[in-house]
Amino acid sequence: MTKKSKVILVTGAAGGIGGACVDLLLHQGKRICAADLKPFHDDDVHEDAHDTLLMQRLDVSDPASCKAVVAATLERFGRLDGLIHMAGIHSDHNWRELEAEEFNKLLSINVTGTFLMAKAAAEAMSKTGGGSIVLTSSGSVNMSGHGGEVSSCPAFVTSKAAVIGLVGALARSFAPLHIRVNAVSPGATDTALMAHYSEEALHRLSQRTLAGRVGSASEIARVASFLVSDAASYVDGQVIAVNGGETFDR
Numbered sequence: 186m187t188k189k190s191k192v193i194l195v196t197g198a199a200g201g202i203g204g205a206c207v208d209l210l211l212h213q214g215k216r217i218c219a220a221d222l223k224p225f226h227d228d229d230v231h232e233d234a235h236d237t238l239l240m241q242r243l244d245v246s247d248p249a250s251c252k253a254v255v256a257a258t259l260e261r262f263g264r265l266d267g268l269i270h271m272a273g274i275h276s277d278h279n280w281r282e283l284e285a286e287e288f289n290k291l292l293s294i295n296v297t298g299t300f301l302m303a304k305a306a307a308e309a310m311s312k313t314g315g316g317s318i319v320l321t322s323s324g325s326v327n328m329s330g331h332g333g334e335v336s337s338c339p340a341f342v343t344s345k346a347a348v349i350g351l352v353g354a355l356a357r358s359f360a361p362l363h364i365r366v367n368a369v370s371p372g373a374t375d376t377a378l379m380a381h382y383s384e385e386a387l388h389r390l391s392q393r394t395l396a397g398r399v400g401s402a403s404e405i406a407r408v409a410s411f412l413v414s415d416a417a418s419y420v421d422g423q424v425i426a427v428n429g430g431e432t433f434d435r
Contacts, residue, residue, distance in 0.1 A: 192216045192262040193413060194255065196243060196302060197271030199223040201376040202321075202409070205402035206269050209410050211237060218258040221272065245272050245298030251305040259309060267413040268306040269319045270299060276340040288340045295344035300351060303366070307359050315363025317413045318355070322348045324372035324428045345370075349424050356422030365421040367412045372428025373399040395430025 193210050197203030198219035207219045219225070220243035239261045244250040258265050273295045276287060303318050310316035323345035325338075348368060356366040373390040382390075391398050408427045411417050 191266040192264050193267040194218045194258050195269045196220050199225050202402045202405045203271035205406035209406045216262050220254045245302050246293050248301050251301045255305045255309050264313045265309040267317045269409050270302050271321050276338045280339050291340040291344045296347040307364050310364050311362040317365045319409050319412045320348055320368040322368045322370040353422055368424045369409050370424050370426045371405045372431040375399050393431050
């Protein structure tokens with residue numbers, strides 16, 4: 186099998202970083218299953234990728250849905266070599282506004298859903314010699330308490346902190362199956378999440394980075410693509426910050 190024929194499942198693929206991952210991987214010649222709970226838009230359809238792109242609906246909080254999207258990938262492409270798991274939800278509520286129902290929903294999707302998707306993918310990869318799994322944490326885990334809309338949202342920050350622990354546990358568990366597990370931890374990134382940010386908040390976030398700006402979805406996608414590739418064969422159990430040199434003291 187050539188590198189170009191690898192099969193990668195991307196969740197959260199209907200936009201944002203997940204959509205950027207799909208675009209990049211297709212450009213690299215990979216075969217892709219793009220999955221999301223949200224509907225895909227016309228702009229997401231690659232007219233020249235009929236043979237290399239499968240689009241599926243996915244609810245990561247449902248074990249049957251996770252298994253079904255993996256099964257659909259196997260049926261279409263015959264194998265699964267990698268998972269880039271970008272699916273997740275956000276919370277805008279601070280500690281006074283946050284109730285147990287919303288907190289539990291965040292954990293169900295961002296933590297349990299991450300485990301369920303990784304488990305379903307690993308079961309498929311283990312039958313064909315292994316693969317690579319890339320999960321998603323967040324720079325808000327390190328920046329919490331230092332201001333900013335997302336960094337002060339306890340449910341979201343907690344869920345993304347849990348993903349860091351999950352990376353280590355799954356990397357050790359899946360190593361005998363020759364499956365690597367890593368994560369990207371994006372800093373402030375220009376996606377729909379930031380659409381409601383004020384100019385002041387965007388300026389403050391930009392000034393916290395050594396790059397002097399927020400990142401783009403494609404910049405995060407390039408790192409995720411590296412981690413899922415053979416070029417990262419000696420990278421395992423790591424959480425890679427992609428944040429433009431975000432610091433607390435700028």
